[in-house]
Amino acid sequence: MDTAGERERSRTPYLLLGIVLGIWGLSWALLATFVDKPEDRGLFGDMFGAVNALFSGLALAGVVYAIFLQRQELQLQREELELTRAELRRSAEAQENSEKALVSQAKALADTARANTMTLMPTTMCSFTVMHISNGGLYPILNIANVGNVPAFDFEIYIACVFSSKKEHLAQLRKYIRPGFVSDFDKVRFTEDGFYGIRDQVHYPMVPPRRQRSLSVVSTDLPIWPVGIHTLVQFRDVQGHNYSQVYYFEHTLQDETHVFRLVELNPPTPLAHSRIHVESSDNGVQLRNGESALEFASHFQEILQSSISCVCLNSSIVGGEDWGDWQEI
Known part of the structure; x- marks a missing residue:
């Protein structure tokens, strides 16, 4: 069963699309109401060329920033992978040292057993x-x-x-x-x-x-x-x-x-x-x-x-x- 948070996240794209379409429709209504002549409408639209350039630059900057963030994320993943590999190497070395210690311990026990056998032998x-x-x-x-x-x-x-x-x-x-x-x-x-x-x-x-x-x-x-x-x-x-x-x-x-x-x-x-x-x-x-x-x-x-x-x-x-x-x- 969907939770309330999941339903809210599913409505968010539609809400944003509605706001954009609403602003776009409102701009046409305002132009039709307050600007009667077509040539005046063209001049009015040219006034927002700098704004368009600003938003285009901001969009490009957003894309570049997203690429930068993705690059950082990849770098963090690589560092984490290197740390994981290093940890695995340390674990393997620890396991190898543990095996060597067990072999040495077994040999020592065998030597002790032989010594005890010789002690108990007539x-x-x-x-x-x-x-x-x-x-x-x-x-x-x-x-x-x-x-x-x-x-x-x-x-x-x-x-x-x-x-x-x-x-x-x-x-x-x-x-x-x-x-x-x-x-x-x-x-x-x-x-x-x-x-x-x-x-x-x-x-x-x-x-x-x-x-x-x-x-x-x-x-x-x-x-x-x-x-x-x-x-x-x-x-x-x-x-x-x-x-x-x-x-x-x-x-x-x-x-x-x-x-x-x-x-x-x-x-x-x-x-x-x-x-x-x-x-x-x-x-x-x-x-x-x-x-x-x-x-x-x-x-x-x-x-x-x-x-x-x-x-x-x-x-x-x-x-x-x-x-x-x-x-x-």
Whole structure:
């Protein structure tokens, strides 16, 4: 519905037209009434020539002024457009700076998270020593230590003692195989380098911080020594992340002293991934987890596929056996 103001604006052009036509008609009536002769009317009309020139000049000036106003309006629009563009540039720069700040903040948070993870991560170590016992025997001892300030949970050790497949060694070891497992021992497939393994597994629910413990791995009742020992260690931190490493200790004689020297640690720092499980298959015992092919444990995997369990032996010849409790470092 039209408002009163809109109706008033719609009548304004007609009102102005009526006034102009009224003045024009009134001028004719006045001329006809007060000026009788035509020549006098011409002279009377000439009197207003200057007025006509004035109004024509005023009209031209009005047109020029309108052009000037329009030019000013266009200039203001251009200035406003430049201000708008400048504001948009500032907004874009502010957005870019904000994105850079967010990226830096995300990086800082990631660094903080990594630092927190390292703080919450146990620091485990394995080493071998050869212990002399009172009856003159020698025992290779696996030393387990958590030198960190937080405990390691679900701590698991897979041990594989590597033996040579020389006939005389096989004949000596065969004497210690339980009768029900002789066929399993005879079916063991050697590695390409001519080795086989005897494996065992040890599990601790928790390894306390700043503590160590020892395991005997090979009994001196066995007349032959392993050429090396593979050890896969895996554990969880307080957040439940699983880590693992593979050690390989090589057996050597130095001045007639038995030494197990660490020659391989892979990876150098514990690798985070899903839990590793040892499974039996048609291809022998294998390492499995839900993510990768475990390339870092390829050598350990090879000896596992050519190994038998220590339960096949008729005594604790090879296998992890606790020596004492957790001791403070």
